[in-house]
Amino acid sequence: MLKFRILTAIILIPVFLLLLFKLPPSWFCLITGAVVLCGGWEWSSLMGIKNPWKKLIYPAILLIVLCVSLRLYIPNVILAALVWWLFSVVLIVIYPKASDTWGQGFLVRGLMGIMVLIPCWLAVNFIRNIPDNGIEILLFLFILIWGADISAYFAGKWWGKNKLAPKVSPGKTWQGLIGAIVTTLIITLVTLSRIESPNLLWLGFCGLTVVTVLFSVVGDLFESMLKRKENLKDSGRLLPGHGGILDRIDSLTAAAPVFLCGALLLQKLFA
Numbered sequence: 563m564l565k566f567r568i569l570t571a572i573i574l575i576p577v578f579l580l581l582l583f584k585l586p587p588s589w590f591c592l593i594t595g596a597v598v599l600c601g602g603w604e605w606s607s608l609m610g611i612k613n614p615w616k617k618l619i620y621p622a623i624l625l626i627v628l629c630v631s632l633r634l635y636i637p638n639v640i641l642a643a644l645v646w647w648l649f650s651v652v653l654i655v656i657y658p659k660a661s662d663t664w665g666q667g668f669l670v671r672g673l674m675g676i677m678v679l680i681p682c683w684l685a686v687n688f689i690r691n692i693p694d695n696g697i698e699i700l701l702f703l704f705i706l707i708w709g710a711d712i713s714a715y716f717a718g719k720w721w722g723k724n725k726l727a728p729k730v731s732p733g734k735t736w737q738g739l740i741g742a743i744v745t746t747l748i749i750t751l752v753t754l755s756r757i758e759s760p761n762l763l764w765l766g767f768c769g770l771t772v773v774t775v776l777f778s779v780v781g782d783l784f785e786s787m788l789k790r791k792e793n794l795k796d797s798g799r800l801l802p803g804h805g806g807i808l809d810r811i812d813s814l815t816a817a818a819p820v821f822l823c824g825a826l827l828l829q830k831l832f833a
Contacts, residue, residue: 574810578704582690582697591687595628597807598683604797604806605675608788609668620672624679631680636688637826643681643819647777650816654783657730657790665791678784678815685818689825702753703774703821707813709749710742710775717741726779731786739779746775763832770824774817781816785809 581593602621611617631639653660664670689700718738726734750771754764785808789797797806 681819682815713745714738714742774821777820778813778817785812
């Protein structure tokens with residue numbers, strides 16, 4: 563499994579970097595939108611929809627919401643997403659309690675998918691389009707998530723003893739989470755050391771990156787919770803060793819809007 567994960571990553575990372583640095587904003591928006599729609603196809607399985615033709619309905623709805631969301635004031639959407647992810651922490655902590663309520667039918671889980679996928683897409687494109695250094699900031703966010711994910715995996719494998727959320731994802735441990743946080747701080751401090759900035763901004767940015775990675779774990783756990791509800795191991799089979807699209811972007815779905823929300827706040831504080 564690890565061999566397939568590494569091989570898939572070796573292929574995907576150069577493709578991502580090429581798209582990030584070479585595509586114009588409109589095309590990057592379209593490509594990332596297509597990824598979201600693929601994620602929507604997989605999300606329909608998390609809603610309990612089995613029929614392939616019926617599964618097409620949800621991506622079609624997502625496409626409409628994607629188009630409408632472009633006319634919204636993005637910071638308000640991101641703030642709403644932050645509130646949503648705070649609420650999702652509660653759902654994860656109390657699981658399986660309340661799962662009979664939100665797990666009945668597909669409407670609630672469909673709304674959940676909108677709150678998970680749409681703000682992430684808007685946040686990613688908003689960050690990339692920041693004048694002067696948006697591409698570099700987005701790359702930093704991805705490196706942060708990748709680094710945290712890799713370090714959590716190996717720290718959990720080597721030292722993991724205490725389960726983080728056994729009822730949702732038995733494989734995750736507190737030791738893995740600590741490994742992710744340590745790696746996050748190392749990446750952040752190395753990055754800040756190359757930028758001239760006030761010491762107080764260093765403290766604020768370190769806090770932001772740690773919170774971002776914590777919420778990346780929440781995003782991962784939230785998808786795991788829905789998969790467990792539907793007795794699914796992976797959201798799909800598109801990516802060998804990684805499962806489906808959602809299995810690859812679950813951390814980003816929470817991390818991107820949280821990171822953007824915190825970055826906008828820091829910008830106001832240090833403007």
